[in-house]
Amino acid sequence: xxxxxxxxxxxxxxxxRGAKHIMRRIDTLITSAILPIIFLLLFKYLFxxxxxxxxxxxxxxxxxxxxxxLMSFGFLASTTATAVNDDMAKGLVARLRSMPVAxxxxxxxxxxxxxxxxxxxxxxxxxxxxxxxxxSPATFTAWLCxxxxxxxxALAMTSIAVVMGFAASSPDAASAYGMPxxxxxxxxxxxxxxxxxxxxxxxxxxxxxxNTVWKAISGLxxxxxxxxxxxxxxxxxxxxxxxLIIGGLLFSRTEN
Amino acid sequence: xxxxxxAVSVRGLTKNYGKSQVLKGVxxxxxxxxxxxxxxxxxxxxxxxxxxxxxxxxxxxGEARIxxxxxxxxxAKARRHFSLTGQYAAVDELLTARENLxxxxxxxxxxxxxxxxxxxxxxxxxxxxxxxxxxxxxxxMRRRLDIAMxxxxxxxxxxxxxxTTGLDPQNRLEMWQIVRxxxxxxxxxxxxxxxxxxxxxxxxxxxxxxxxxxxxxxxxEGLKSLIVGSSLVLYFETAADLAKAKERLDGSSLSAxxxxxxxxxxxxxxxxxxxxxxxxxxxxxxxxxxxxxASIEDVFLQLVTKEANQ
Ligand SMILES: Nc1ncnc2c1ncn2[C@@H]1O[C@H](COP(=O)(O)OP(=O)(O)OP(=O)(O)O)[C@@H](O)[C@H]1O
Ligand SMILES: [Mg+2]
Numbered sequence: 001x002x003x004x005x006x007x008x009x010x011x012x013x014x015x016x017r018g019a020k021h022i023m024r025r026i027d028t029l030i031t032s033a034i035l036p037i038i039f040l041l042l043f044k045y046l047f048x049x050x051x052x053x054x055x056x057x058x059x060x061x062x063x064x065x066x067x068x069x070l071m072s073f074g075f076l077a078s079t080t081a082t083a084v085n086d087d088m089a090k091g092l093v094a095r096l097r098s099m100p101v102a103x104x105x106x107x108x109x110x111x112x113x114x115x116x117x118x119x120x121x122x123x124x125x126x127x128x129x130x131x132x133x134x135x136s137p138a139t140f141t142a143w144l145c146x147x148x149x150x151x152x153x154a155l156a157m158t159s160i161a162v163v164m165g166f167a168a169s170s171p172d173a174a175s176a177y178g179m180p181x182x183x184x185x186x187x188x189x190x191x192x193x194x195x196x197x198x199x200x201x202x203x204x205x206x207x208x209x210x211n212t213v214w215k216a217i218s219g220l221x222x223x224x225x226x227x228x229x230x231x232x233x234x235x236x237x238x239x240x241x242x243x244l245i246i247g248g249l250l251f252s253r254t255e256n
Numbered sequence: 257x258x259x260x261x262x263a264v265s266v267r268g269l270t271k272n273y274g275k276s277q278v279l280k281g282v283x284x285x286x287x288x289x290x291x292x293x294x295x296x297x298x299x300x301x302x303x304x305x306x307x308x309x310x311x312x313x314x315x316x317x318g319e320a321r322i323x324x325x326x327x328x329x330x331x332a333k334a335r336r337h338f339s340l341t342g343q344y345a346a347v348d349e350l351l352t353a354r355e356n357l358x359x360x361x362x363x364x365x366x367x368x369x370x371x372x373x374x375x376x377x378x379x380x381x382x383x384x385x386x387x388x389x390x391x392x393x394x395x396x397m398r399r400r401l402d403i404a405m406x407x408x409x410x411x412x413x414x415x416x417x418x419x420t421t422g423l424d425p426q427n428r429l430e431m432w433q434i435v436r437x438x439x440x441x442x443x444x445x446x447x448x449x450x451x452x453x454x455x456x457x458x459x460x461x462x463x464x465x466x467x468x469x470x471x472x473x474x475x476x477e478g479l480k481s482l483i484v485g486s487s488l489v490l491y492f493e494t495a496a497d498l499a500k501a502k503e504r505l506d507g508s509s510l511s512a513x514x515x516x517x518x519x520x521x522x523x524x525x526x527x528x529x530x531x532x533x534x535x536x537x538x539x540x541x542x543x544x545x546x547x548x549x550a551s552i553e554d555v556f557l558q559l560v561t562k563e564a565n566q
Contacts, residue, residue, distance in 0.1 A: 006365055009362065009365070010362075010363055013359055013362045013363060014363075016359075017348070017351070017359060020350065020351060020355070021350050024350045024389070025350065090344070090346060090347075090348075090349070091342045091344050091345070091346030092346050092347075092348060094312060094340070094342055094346060095340060095342070095346040095360075095405070096363070097311075097312060098310045098311065098312065098335060098338070098339070098340045099335065099360075099363060099364065099409075100332060100335045100336050100364075254311060254312065254313065254314050254328075254331065255307075255312060255313045255314065
């Protein structure tokens with residue numbers, strides 16, 4: 001019981017640290033919102049015309065919004081990977097490792113900061129999309145559901161980023177490791193329908209977890225069919241749990 | 257010695273990184289409340305020993321104990337007794353000094369983190385800068401904060417890995433003062449350094465680490481014969497004069513650089529010894545003279561010359 005109370009207390013302390021970091025690195029926070037906004041503008045104005053015609057649906061914006069969000073979360077993972085590695089490089093991880101605290105809670109501070117950045121990106125992108133004419137027929141409950149899945153996906157990406165941060169040899173390398181996460185949503189139906197891809201790619205894209213997540217969000221916000229909320233949630237949960245365990249092990253390992 | 261009175265004991269410690277053997281059987285014991293100084297040059301393995309003792313790294317063989325607890329088998333118990341100040345200041349740059357201290361205090365679950373933070377800030381002369389982000393701190397201030405953070409939980413043993421490396425002379429003196437103050441509180445101090453004068457001034461016991469082994473161990477008095485105060489570097493105009501000087505000073509520990517035309521002579525740092533050297537070389541063309549802080553290399557040179565002379 002006491003241990004549990006301690007662990008909760010430690011989480012609060014480290015979340016506080018995460019919050020302070022965000023407030024004191026406002027430029028990082030601003031770029032967290034700006035790049036996703038650029039993605040949105042790019043897809044609406046650069047590709048929107050052609051894609052709208054090709055899809056036989058004049059609002060590519062409606063179609064592409066979930067993909068933009070997923071891509072943004074992937075992009076933001078880099079920031080977390082860098083921050084985790086920076087703590088390693090600065091010796092802070094070594095200090096925490098040599099302390100008798102419930103050790104993996106160290107990660108919590110980074111997750112908290114990451115969720116704040118991701119939420120901000122979510123708000124900015126959806127807000128701007130609405131201003132540019134995005135319309136969703138979905139109910140409030142469906143949206144709530146979509147937001148939960150989006151945040152779970154952000155959590156999953158963050159967990160992968162934490163592991164990358166531990167595994168990388170320098171903050172720069174950590175940032176580079178995070179990059180591929182940003183491209184995962186391209187291999188789904190989020191930007192172009194899977195049916196238009198080469199056969200081999202179709203097989204992969206249809207089966208990868210990010211596609212399941214995308215289908216759920218797209219279905220929830222646009223009111224389509226053939227998606228599973230539970231499958232999406234399960235995928236996010238599985239990825240998060242696996243990577244948090246790896247992260248915890250990496251953090252508390254004794255080097256050989 | 258009674259088990260209970262030993263803070264750190266290391267027996268037959270070996271460590272390999274791939275094929276290179278960094279530690280080849282290190283043994284030592286540190287009594288509680290004393291200052292132990294591990295002296296070794298760059299890459300001697302000082303940090304490696306500290307990492308093993310602080311449960312971060314596994315040795316290939318041997319035993320490392322902290323207050324009786326095995327660092328490899330009982331890391332969680334061992335961790336309750338020590339605190340680590342690494343070679344590079346481990347502070348959160350974006351937080352203020354006070355926030356750093358409070359954060360660590362809370363993670364240690366101490367009773368009164370804020371009060372403890374203020375007390376440590378005062379003790380380390382950081383009160384005036386307590387609310388500045390650490391990114392604006394000088395190297396010396398960071399070091400002080402780093403040590404303050406290590407003392408948050410009142411550990412029995414503190415590891416200080418090269419606490420003065422990279423500090424200017426003024427800050428170095430300050431750090432020495434801090435270490436001396438620390439000893440008053442009865443804490444056991446494990447300190448590493450590359451500088452002999454530092455070890456001599458601060459330590460109760462000095463152990464010299466070379467090539468993966470402790471080559472000498474003793475009190476500063478006991479090692480007095482090895483303690484060279486400094487080395488005198490002479491710059492010559494001609495190679496002939498350099499050769500002459502080498503001849504005349506035969507028997508002292510010398511190292512000559514024939515390309516740069518310099519001769520470095522280790523001395524005990526006393527005026528008398530320096531005056532004698534100058535006296536003997538007064539007719540030679542010395543363009544410049546320089547007094548250098550003794551390094552571990554000078555000690556080895558001294559060790560080697562001593563053995564050769566015997
Ligand atoms: N992770 C590692 N992998 C391979 N070799 C390593 C590793 N860490 C240290 N070494 C090597 O082990 C040797 C001892 O390193 P260590 O850091 O313990 O030396 P040190 O005495 O602390 O030196 P310094 O005074 O430079 O801090 C060095 O030759 C170093 O290159
Ligand atoms: Mg070192």
